[in-house]
Amino acid sequence: MLHPVSQNTSVFYVGIDDKTIDLFESQYPVPNGVSYNAYVIQDEKIAVMDTVDPRATAQWLENLTEALGEKTPDYLVISHMEPDHAGSICALTERYPEMTLVGSAKALAMLPNFCRSAPQNPILAVKEGDTLSLGAHTLHFVMAPMVHWPEVMVTYEETEKILFSADAFGKFSALDTDEPWTDEARRYFINIVGKYGMPVQTLLKKAAKLDIQTICPLHGPILTGDLTPYVEKYQIWSSYTPEEKGVLVAYASIHGNTAEGAAYLAEQLRSLGETVTVLDLARCDVADAVQQAFRYDRTVLAAASYDGGVFLPMEEFLIHLQAKAFQNRTIALVENGSWAPSAAKKMQSYLDTMKNLTVLEPVVSIRSAVKAEDETQLAALAKTIHEA
Numbered sequence: 001m002l003h004p005v006s007q008n009t010s011v012f013y014v015g016i017d018d019k020t021i022d023l024f025e026s027q028y029p030v031p032n033g034v035s036y037n038a039y040v041i042q043d044e045k046i047a048v049m050d051t052v053d054p055r056a057t058a059q060w061l062e063n064l065t066e067a068l069g070e071k072t073p074d075y076l077v078i079s080h081m082e083p084d085h086a087g088s089i090c091a092l093t094e095r096y097p098e099m100t101l102v103g104s105a106k107a108l109a110m111l112p113n114f115c116r117s118a119p120q121n122p123i124l125a126v127k128e129g130d131t132l133s134l135g136a137h138t139l140h141f142v143m144a145p146m147v148h149w150p151e152v153m154v155t156y157e158e159t160e161k162i163l164f165s166a167d168a169f170g171k172f173s174a175l176d177t178d179e180p181w182t183d184e185a186r187r188y189f190i191n192i193v194g195k196y197g198m199p200v201q202t203l204l205k206k207a208a209k210l211d212i213q214t215i216c217p218l219h220g221p222i223l224t225g226d227l228t229p230y231v232e233k234y235q236i237w238s239s240y241t242p243e244e245k246g247v248l249v250a251y252a253s254i255h256g257n258t259a260e261g262a263a264y265l266a267e268q269l270r271s272l273g274e275t276v277t278v279l280d281l282a283r284c285d286v287a288d289a290v291q292q293a294f295r296y297d298r299t300v301l302a303a304a305s306y307d308g309g310v311f312l313p314m315e316e317f318l319i320h321l322q323a324k325a326f327q328n329r330t331i332a333l334v335e336n337g338s339w340a341p342s343a344a345k346k347m348q349s350y351l352d353t354m355k356n357l358t359v360l361e362p363v364v365s366i367r368s369a370v371k372a373e374d375e376t377q378l379a380a381l382a383k384t385i386h387e388a
């Protein structure tokens with residue numbers, strides 16, 4: 001829905017809520033949809049700030065017509081070439097062939113490859129520290145390579161003190177969703193940008209030097225008021241620091257025995273006063289499991305042995321953790337097997353590839369059903385986790 005981004009502003013939101021997409025980036029369930037944000041700055045010169053996913057081009061062009069009236073945009077500022085934002089550039093350049101395309105040299109080099117026929121619009125390649133005056137507004141360009149892709153830049157508008165932050169500070173869910181910011185912003189950040197902690201830290205250092213009153217991201221709500229809580233979360237997430245004391249118990253169980261052991265362990269941990277989240281990896285969203293592992297300081301991996309390895313939902317989880325540079329946490333292992341338990345060894349082989357993990361001793365190894373002696377060991381493991 002079209003609206004000004006704040007009071008007395010000439011910056012308008014022209015983005016789209018997509019509530020029919022099944023999986024964002026073909027992998028993340030988004031039960032409340034996702035927004036592709038784009039903005040228009042109305043001044044002597046008019047700048048369109050990014051476009052939207054090709055799923056929404058027609059609706060977006062209508063929004064734009066409503067915002068522009070009879071006017072023609074002078075600039076399209078491209079912060080990121082990923083199709084969820086750049087996917088309507090080709091259509092926009094067909095409509096406005098005189099509009100100048102503004103982006104990093106890398107973005108402008110990538111652009112022709114994304115269009116069936118390359119746009120012939122004028123281009124303006126900008127680099128770190130370059131500015132562009134629109135009249136009363138001045139855009140400052142800040143390079144943010146690998147804050148998702150190599151060509152990414154963010155834009156700071158000095159008069160209204162707005163940071164157009166590209167994928168940073170984004171969140172899943174359509175804009176009219178009533179939910180707290182943190183959980184879906186964490187699932188978004190850890191899974192999408194999680195691997196690029198260092199580049200995000202670099203961007204946060206640059207942003208700290210700017211007087212920012214509003215953050216206009218490419219997904220999720222526009223952030224205003226006290227921005228400190230959002231920046232603090234980004235500091236924690238991008239530095240791979242645990243956010244909360246608590247335990248994720250993630251299990252992968254074929255016939256339910258390991259699940260029973262995991263539930264028993266969780267109960268013991270709760271009785272010690274721990275905050276515990278239990279997830280069945282065979283059934284939950286793996287991206288949710290990943291974000292929970294990043295949220296807490298401790299994770300229990302409990303899994304059945306499977307063909308000399310580990311039951312595959314656990315292996316998939318470990319591959320995801322590895323891909324997102326999971327580190328700086330404490331881990332406990334529980335395995336199950338009926339003839340030659342192999343799960344713990346396999347899980348350990350993944351953990352060995354990750355940085356700064358403490359794996360607690362001993363591993364609890366269950367043979368098929370959970371018996372009284374297994375419960376004794378699981379209770380002891382709960383104590384070890386509690387004291388870690």
Ligand SMILES: Cc1cc2nc3c(=O)[nH]c(=O)nc-3n(C[C@H](O)[C@H](O)[C@H](O)COP(=O)(O)O)c2cc1C
Nearest residue numbers: 253254255256257258305306307308337338339340
């Ligand atoms: C396809 C398949 C492969 C298995 N491979 C192994 C194995 O390599 N080693 C082993 O000790 N048990 C293996 N098992 C047995 C299970 O790991 C064992 O029964 C365990 O208790 C299952 O725990 P659950 O009830 O949590 O699924 C396998 C089971 C299945 C169904």
Ligand SMILES: [Fe+2]
Nearest residue numbers: 080082148167
């Ligand atoms: Fe992106």
Ligand SMILES: [Fe+2]
Nearest residue numbers: 084167218219
């Ligand atoms: Fe995006």
